[in-house]
Amino acid sequence: MMMHLTRHPLDVNDLLATVQSAERGGTCVFLGTVRNDGDVTGIDYSAYEAMAVAEIERILSDAQAQWPEARVMLQHRLGVIPAGEASIAIAAAAPHRDEAFASCRYVIEEVKQRLPIWKKELRGDGSANWVGADDHR
């Protein structure tokens, strides 16, 4: 059973192994990678872990209901992730490409809306700031 949250680098092959099969002819992979915006050297990801796992399972279950023949899996990495490394990996496999692309896209969009995960950008000068500043209003 693959863990949805990990503190280790993501392995796409491990993820693919959970969704691919001979009857699923289309497979789509999405990777979200830490950008080196400005002088960002990495992002420290933290989560409300129990809720994040429950929410990921609900998102995957929703995807399964919409695309019954597709299989989608995701892993989100937590802790300090250096720029250039992936923070999230999603793999979707389905009999045909349309369902693979659609279910993969659905899952990343829901992740952005629903997962209780937070980013702290770490900069080369030693400073750090939380992403998502609208709570300052």
Added chain:
Amino acid sequence: MRFFARYAELAGCTSSAVNVETPATVADVIARVREVFPGTQALPPRPLAALNQRQVKLEASVTDGDEVALLPPLSGG
């Protein structure tokens, strides 16, 4: 009561027990939090909240032993 990310910094802790008189709502719990943890007065008027690991409206009812969490703007992915 659970606090995360920037809100944990404001509260000065990541978890705590908070007492309110029942019947009470999530909003009542947050009002109590603002009294107990002065740093959380900087929270927005209506922060995102979860009750027992699901996002809820602030009008949701709470009962003894519930886990209420205050969620800064989500930024997963």
